[in-house]
Amino acid sequence: xKKIEMRTPLVEMDGDEMTRILWQGIKExxxxxxxxxxxxxxxxxxxxxxxxxxxxxxxxxxxxxxYGVGVKCATITPNAQRVTEYNLKKMWKSPNGTIRAILDxxxxxxxxxxxxxxxxxxxxxxxxxxxxxxxxxxxxxxxxYVPGSGKAELVVTGEDGKETRQLIHDFTGAGVVMGMHxxxxxxxxxxxxxxxxxxSIKQDLxxxxxxxxxxxxxxxxxxxxxxxxxxxxKDAFEKAGITYFYTLIDDAVARVIRSEGxxxxxxxxxxxxxxxxMIATAFGSLAMMTSVLVSPxxxxxxxxxHGTVTRHYYRHQxxxxxxxxxxxxxxxxxxxxxxxxxxxxxxELAAFADRLEAATIGTIEDGIMTKDxxxxxxxxxxxxxxxxxxxxAIAQRLQ
Ligand code: NAP
Ligand code: MG
Numbered sequence: 001x002k003k004i005e006m007r008t009p010l011v012e013m014d015g016d017e018m019t020r021i022l023w024q025g026i027k028e029x030x031x032x033x034x035x036x037x038x039x040x041x042x043x044x045x046x047x048x049x050x051x052x053x054x055x056x057x058x059x060x061x062x063x064x065x066x067y068g069v070g071v072k073c074a075t076i077t078p079n080a081q082r083v084t085e086y087n088l089k090k091m092w093k094s095p096n097g098t099i100r101a102i103l104d105x106x107x108x109x110x111x112x113x114x115x116x117x118x119x120x121x122x123x124x125x126x127x128x129x130x131x132x133x134x135x136x137x138x139x140x141x142x143x144x145y146v147p148g149s150g151k152a153e154l155v156v157t158g159e160d161g162k163e164t165r166q167l168i169h170d171f172t173g174a175g176v177v178m179g180m181h182x183x184x185x186x187x188x189x190x191x192x193x194x195x196x197x198x199x200s201i202k203q204d205l206x207x208x209x210x211x212x213x214x215x216x217x218x219x220x221x222x223x224x225x226x227x228x229x230x231x232x233x234k235d236a237f238e239k240a241g242i243t244y245f246y247t248l249i250d251d252a253v254a255r256v257i258r259s260e261g262x263x264x265x266x267x268x269x270x271x272x273x274x275x276x277x278m279i280a281t282a283f284g285s286l287a288m289m290t291s292v293l294v295s296p297x298x299x300x301x302x303x304x305x306h307g308t309v310t311r312h313y314y315r316h317q318x319x320x321x322x323x324x325x326x327x328x329x330x331x332x333x334x335x336x337x338x339x340x341x342x343x344x345x346x347x348e349l350a351a352f353a354d355r356l357e358a359a360t361i362g363t364i365e366d367g368i369m370t371k372d373x374x375x376x377x378x379x380x381x382x383x384x385x386x387x388x389x390x391x392x393a394i395a396q397r398l399q
Contacts, residue, residue: 003036004352007344010336011063011301012039013095015073016046017308018316018387022326023073025388026333029395034352035337040067044095046076050088057095061102064299068343071336072099072303073329076310096303100134104186105295106193107132108264109276109305111283112290112327115365116379119261120282126262128279131197131205132272133190134293136182139269143178152177182217184224189296191225194266195233197294198242205244207266208252221268222246276305285372287325292335302335304328312387323371324387330360330394359397368393 014023031037042060049056064070076082077094100107109130146152152168168177198205207225209218229237229244237244247255249271256265267275280289289305305328312322334353341350364373367382374384385393 001034004034004348005036005346006038006340006349007346008067008069008340009038009040010340011060011067011070012041013044013060013070013072013075014041015044015075015308017074017076017310017313018322018324019074019304019306019308019329020045021313021316022324022329022387022391025391026326026330029388029391030330030356030398031333033395034398035349044072044075046078046082046086046088046092049075049092049095050086050090053089054092054095054098057098058102061099064099064103064301065297068299069336069339070299070301071332072096072301074304074306074308076308094139097139099301100293101140103293103295103299103301104135104189105293105299106190106197106266107134107272107291107293108197109272109280109289109291111280112288112331112361113283114288114361114373116377116382117284117288117373118376118378119284121257123258124261124283126260127283128256128259128261129197129201129203129264130272130276130279131194131264131266132276133187133267133269135186135190135269137180137269138178141178141180143176146171146175146177148174154179182220184220187221187224188228190266191228192232193294193296194225194264195229195237195244198244198264199233199236199240201264202240202242204242204263205266206252206255206263207244207246208249208271209268210249212248218268225266280305284376285325286328287370287372288327290328290331290335300336300339302332302339304332322387323374323384323390325370325372326387326391327360327364331357355398356394359394363390363393363397 014020040063042056044057044060075095078088078091083091111127113127150171152171154166154168156164194205209221211218211222277286280286286306291303291305293301309324312324316322334356338350338353341353367379368385369377369382370390371384374382
């Protein structure tokens, strides 16, 4: 069989633990037999990040800027325990945080919906897409432990040297303090990517923040969205028959639970992080949540929304069998290949991406699935297979 050709390389970012093992399996069983894969490989596995003083993460992000499309495996964000486990030089920052800080943009997360898996929220009929702002706030914060009494202040020094000060807190004992920021430029591009995405998939857009409490910071997000909507998107939304509406995050949460689904929910960085885990779990499994970072200058980074599945990896290391779900990681590859196909005008490659997704969904709907789905599926003839058994079943279908 002749393999499908590619023109421009994909930026491939390898990762850690169980997902690194799935990554290898997906390439061997589902991609390499069919596609003449052209990738520029970056090893973002923790040992190599440590060896390169995390330079490899920065290089990978810059490569995405150069080529336009990347696909990333889940990676460990080190904490104190990981520093010991991997004997690290430093507690390196979150690779996703580093990549997002370089690319800017918005992360869109959508669940893969299959027959037999019903959302825990019984009113949900259609997927809910989370649009997560991918720049700033708590992910680019500066924080400090305050050991004892003292005054914490916010100081902004203008270009003319003029200082504006505000008291944060007059500490009378130990505590903690944090500073964070966002920029009008990044919030504006967040707004535009959300409006564009809503128009492209013809779904309503909801946006929520905590502007009643954060009267300057969160309020700025609300105002920028409204201004851009009124000036640039109102007519297009009307024509497309979709709506934009803003509401307080508390109200949004209540409405989301009562809704039928089928809309985009735009969230600030932290809200989107947490809410996408909630949405994913309620739709079935975290392992079914896909994720794509869209930067304002049109670069795309595809990945699974879940982590490296450490608990499964430790079992794998002990030689035990695992049943880890690879759907979101497969969809990261299919998403990236389809985008590459679109940019390079390669219809055969785009058709392959469609077939790969159809074979994955078809395998599950035929009753072959990993344990996480097996426990949820209402199909009558279902069987639970191990991590590689699931990939083999998809490969057979693809053949
Ligand atoms: P996780 O890897 O997402 O796994 C949490 C639990 O969710 C698993 O133990 C498993 O539950 C279930 N799960 C997640 N993905 C699954 C899959 N594909 N198939 C089957 N079950 C799945 O989150 P974590 O354990 O909190 O984090 C592990 C590591 O991942 C951390 O080092 C963290 O820094 C990193 N992380 C990376 C990213 C990223 O790169 N984007 C995102 C989040 C976390 P059961 O054990 O009950 O089966
Ligand atoms: Mg999260």
